[in-house]
Amino acid sequence: MRHIVRSAMCLFAIVSMASPALAGNALITPGTPVSVAKSGLTVTPDREWNKLGARPGRNSETWTLDGDELNGLNFYGGIQSGKTLFREVSKRTKPLPHFSTTMLLTDIPEFLEDSYRIALGTSLFSIDAIEPVQFLGTKAVHFVYSFRRDQEDISRKGDATATIIGGKLFMITFEAPTVHYFGRDIESYRHLVGTARLATL
Amino acid sequence: MKKRLAAVAVALAGLAAPGATAVPELPPYAEAYQPQGTDERGIWMLADEDERVLRDSKFLIGDPALRDYVTAILCRTVGRDRCHGVRIYILRVAAFNANMTPNGTMQIWSGLLLRVRSEAELAAVLGHEFAHFELRHGLAGFRHQRAALDIAAWAGFLGQYGGAVRQGAMGSIYQFSREQERQADLLSLKYLKQSPYSAQAAAHIWERMMAEADATALGRKQKSTRYNRVPYFATHPTNLDRATYLADLARDVPARTEGDAAYVDRVGTWRREFLADQLKLNDFGGTEYLLGQLAASGWSADLLYARGELYRMRGHPRDLAAAADFYRAALAKQAELPEAYRGLGLALLRNQQRAQGCEAIQHYLALHPSAPDAAMLSTMISQ
Numbered sequence: 241m242r243h244i245v246r247s248a249m250c251l252f253a254i255v256s257m258a259s260p261a262l263a264g265n266a267l268i269t270p271g272t273p274v275s276v277a278k279s280g281l282t283v284t285p286d287r288e289w290n291k292l293g294a295r296p297g298r299n300s301e302t303w304t305l306d307g308d309e310l311n312g313l314n315f316y317g318g319i320q321s322g323k324t325l326f327r328e329v330s331k332r333t334k335p336l337p338h339f340s341t342t343m344l345l346t347d348i349p350e351f352l353e354d355s356y357r358i359a360l361g362t363s364l365f366s367i368d369a370i371e372p373v374q375f376l377g378t379k380a381v382h383f384v385y386s387f388r389r390d391q392e393d394i395s396r397k398g399d400a401t402a403t404i405i406g407g408k409l410f411m412i413t414f415e416a417p418t419v420h421y422f423g424r425d426i427e428s429y430r431h432l433v434g435t436a437r438l439a440t441l
Numbered sequence: 442m443k444k445r446l447a448a449v450a451v452a453l454a455g456l457a458a459p460g461a462t463a464v465p466e467l468p469p470y471a472e473a474y475q476p477q478g479t480d481e482r483g484i485w486m487l488a489d490e491d492e493r494v495l496r497d498s499k500f501l502i503g504d505p506a507l508r509d510y511v512t513a514i515l516c517r518t519v520g521r522d523r524c525h526g527v528r529i530y531i532l533r534v535a536a537f538n539a540n541m542t543p544n545g546t547m548q549i550w551s552g553l554l555l556r557v558r559s560e561a562e563l564a565a566v567l568g569h570e571f572a573h574f575e576l577r578h579g580l581a582g583f584r585h586q587r588a589a590l591d592i593a594a595w596a597g598f599l600g601q602y603g604g605a606v607r608q609g610a611m612g613s614i615y616q617f618s619r620e621q622e623r624q625a626d627l628l629s630l631k632y633l634k635q636s637p638y639s640a641q642a643a644a645h646i647w648e649r650m651m652a653e654a655d656a657t658a659l660g661r662k663q664k665s666t667r668y669n670r671v672p673y674f675a676t677h678p679t680n681l682d683r684a685t686y687l688a689d690l691a692r693d694v695p696a697r698t699e700g701d702a703a704y705v706d707r708v709g710t711w712r713r714e715f716l717a718d719q720l721k722l723n724d725f726g727g728t729e730y731l732l733g734q735l736a737a738s739g740w741s742a743d744l745l746y747a748r749g750e751l752y753r754m755r756g757h758p759r760d761l762a763a764a765a766d767f768y769r770a771a772l773a774k775q776a777e778l779p780e781a782y783r784g785l786g787l788a789l790l791r792n793q794q795r796a797q798g799c800e801a802i803q804h805y806l807a808l809h810p811s812a813p814d815a816a817m818l819s820t821m822i823s824q
Contacts, residue, residue, distance in 0.1 A: 335661060337723045340756055344791050346817060350754065354721045363533045363551070363718045364500060369813055372820035379824070381817060393499055 264293020268303060273437070277301040279317025280439030281376075281410060286431050289313065296326035311416040311425045313432070318408035325355040325409075334358050341407040345381040346370070348402045348409065353385065361390035375403045376410060376438045386418070397422045401433050412436060470523050470575075481543070481580050488544035488579075495530055495546065502531045502551065502711070510707050511549060511563070518564040518636045519571050527571065535718035537650065541570040543579030554708055555715040556649070556731065560700025561633070561642035568629035568636075569643075576628065578621045585617045618676040626683060630690055639697045644688035647680045653730050654680070660726020716747045725755050742775035746784065753788045761792035779808040783818070790821070798822075 268274055268289040273282040277300050289303040296302060296314060303313040319325060324336040337354050349367045357365050365387040373382040380403035387396055395418040402411035414429035416422040476485040495501070502508075508529055516524035527545045534550040541547050547570050557563045573579070589610040596606040626643070633640040655665045671679055705712075712735075719728055728751050736744045749767035752760040768785035771778055782805035789798030799822040806815055 332661075332663065335723060337754070342756065342791055344787060345821065346787060346814060347756075347791070350721075354723055354754070357535075357718075357721050358723055363535045367813070370817045372817050379820070388499060391498070391500065393497070395499070 266291045266293075273435075277315040277317025279410075281315060281317040282437050282439065283315075283412075283432050284435040285428075287428055297324065298327075299323075300326060305425060306421070310421050312414070313429060314411075314413045314415075316402075316409060316411040316413075318406075318410060320408055325352060326359070329359050334361075339409050341404070343404065343409075345372075345379065345402075345404070348381055348404075348411070349383045349385070349400075352400065352402075352411075352413075356387060360387070362388055364388040373401060375401050375433070376405060376436060378403055378405060395419070399426060399429065405438065410438065470520075472522065472526075474526065476543075480584060481577075484579055484583055485544045488542040488546060491542065492528070492544065492546045495548070498530075498532070500532045500534065502533055504531075504711070507531060507708070507711065511554075511567070514560050514564050515547075515567040515571065518568045518638065519575075519632050523571070523575070527574065533718070535715070535722060539566055539570050541573045541579075543574070543577065545574055547571070547574075551711070551715045551718065555712065555719060556653075557646060558701055558704065558734065558737075559642060560704045561638035561698065562646050563704065564636060564638045565629055565633055565643035565646060568632040569625045571632070572625035572628035573621070576621075576624060578625065582618060582621060586614050589614045589617075612673060615674055615676060619671070619678050622677045623686075626678075626687060627690070630687060633691075634694055637698055639699050640691040640694040641688070641696060642699060644684050644691060647684035647687065649734060651680045651684065653727050653734075656730035657724050657727035660724065660729070713743050713747075716743070720747060720750050720754065725751065740770070740774075742771045742778055742781070745771035745774065746778060746781050749781065749784050749788070753784055753791075756791065758792060761788045764788040765792070765794075777808065779805050779812070782808065783812075786818075786822075 268285055268291050270285050270287050273284045275282050279299060289305060292302045292304060292308060294302070297316075297319075299317050299319055301315045301317070302308055303315075305311045316325065319339045321341040322338050324338055326336075328334070328336050336358055337351060339351060343351065349370055353365050353367060357363065365385065367383055367385050369384045371382050373380050375382075380401060382399075382401045385398045385400070387398065388394065389396075396415055397418045398413055398415040400411055400413040402409060404410075412429075412433050414426065416425060476482045508531055511531065512524065512527075512529050515527065515529065518524075527541075527547050529547045529549060531549045531554070532551065534552060535555075536550055536552040537556050538550045539548060539553055547567070549567075553566065554563075557566065593607045593610040596603040596610065599606055630640055630643055633643060651667050655667060658665050667681055669679065671682075677683075716732075716735075719731065722728070729748075732744055732748050732751070740748075745767050749764045749771065752764035752767065765785055765788045768781045768788065771781045772785070775781075782801050786798045786801030786805060789795075789801060792798075802818050802822050806812065806818060809815075812818070
């Protein structure tokens with residue numbers, strides 16, 4: 241009996257190591273609308289993406305092509321007032337700013353910048369361009385940014401489209417190293433943002 | 442067994458007491474000192490490689506004039522001959538820190554330049570870091586750590602006593618580090634005493650650091666750590682310790698020049714950039730305290746603008762009203778400050794004062810038509 245129990249435990253250990261439940265990664269197939277970030281937000285990708293099991297926060301989700309260090313697509317599906325953009329590194333020593341319903345669209349780039357500066361421990365972050373766009377059928381902000389992580393000499397670029405609907409923040413960002421990856425994959429990201437829809441809340 | 446334990450205890454006691462705590466005399470100076478022995482040559486080799494990477498880092502502030510200014514303060518503090526063994530690298534990091542490697546590479550972070558308020562205070566920090574270099578603390582620390590880790594590893598053979606011995610050995614590493622910091626503080630004070638700068642400045646830094654930490658803690662609804670005991674893993678004495686013994690030792694020294702006006706003048710152009718980094722750290726209490734300190738001799742337009750940004754970013758209705766007042770005060774001092782119109786407009790718009798907000802934004806766009814967010818702001822006020 242003890243032998244059986246031990247065998248079962250070993251089997252469970254092996255299965256749990258191999259099972260995607262631990263990682264939770266999944267392949268996203270192109271051409272069909274996919275619900276993202278546990279929200280009413282859907283997108284229709286034009287190519288295969290890998291959805292990562294590890295989420296940046298409760299209402300968010302990350303997709304990638306070659307690994308999130310090389311090309312990371314982040315969906316934020318309705319960040320509520322009083323919540324941070326993503327999970328805090330240290331609530332005590334490095335608390336992140338909180339989203340607020342009263343924020344203007346121009347406050348969103350600052351909100352993202354401050355969150356990144358604190359979480360990544362970097363002072364090299366700049367918002368390079370901000371422009372008005374339509375997103376999810378409403379007025380939105382599109383902005384481009386560049387940054388480096390703490391003491392890391394890889395230059396990274398980011399592109400984000402965001403809006404506030406019903407007092408919640410909806411945003412899609414794409415980030416990649418400036419060299420090669422950003423230019424290669426940016427069009428695919430822009431196409432994806434164009435397909436974004438929000439189910440009636 | 443008892444004998445062996447006693448021998449280990451003696452070894453640990455030796456580790457825990459790294460030397461006299463009295464102020465060391467200025468060590469003999471050797472021009473173009475070269476590392477001696479295997480250990481020192483090894484750590485210099487690693488430090489040389491780190492410096493090569495640091496030299497090309499994008500976090501470096503590429504302002505030779507600022508670097509030369511800081512170097513000149515170091516030279517006035519420790520002497521013209523000695524300071525030539527040091528290369529100074531100023532990094533864009535929004536925290537109060539500086540460090541020194543065994544081969545003479547000194548890193549200064551921009552958060553430190555934002556916080557010190559005179560040449561004398563900067564001299565105290567530079568002297569402290571230089572003392573680590575001159576006393577060859579890197580080498581001594583490396584050797585101590587190796588010996589302590591050896592004891593910790595062999596403690597496994599001591600049975601029931603092993604845990605206590607291992608804990609003692611590990612603790613001695615941190616105690617040794619704290620003692621080195623204290624020695625560097627004391628030697629720094631010696632440099633200051635024979636420099637043109639006021640020795641009292643050293644204690645002032647730590648007093649303000651404690652007050653800023655308290656303000657940060659209060660802003661985050663946390664307790665002050667000012668009177669906390671020295672934590673087991675602390676590498677430095679507490680700020681209170683440092684402020685106390687530095688003030689005591691400098692009490693009878695005649696006050697000399699602080700160099701505060703010269704400092705503000707030379708770092709002034711960078712202060713706005715460093716403040717912008719600080720504002721983005723989500724530290725309302727600490728930043729508010731820091732702004733108050735920087736404005737000790739009066740609120741300039743830059744400082745008022747920064748205070749407006751701080752309040753606008755926190756964004757409570759009362760903050761938005763206060764922010765608008767700060768922006769207006771900044772504009773009263775300097776009418777051609779486009780960013781203040783932008784901040785004022787956004788604070789008013791967010792506080793539902795649309796007409797006035799739109800007017801301020803229009804003013805901003807008129808002053809800065811090529812602003813990167815011009816299209817976005819135009820759309821917002823045309824809605």
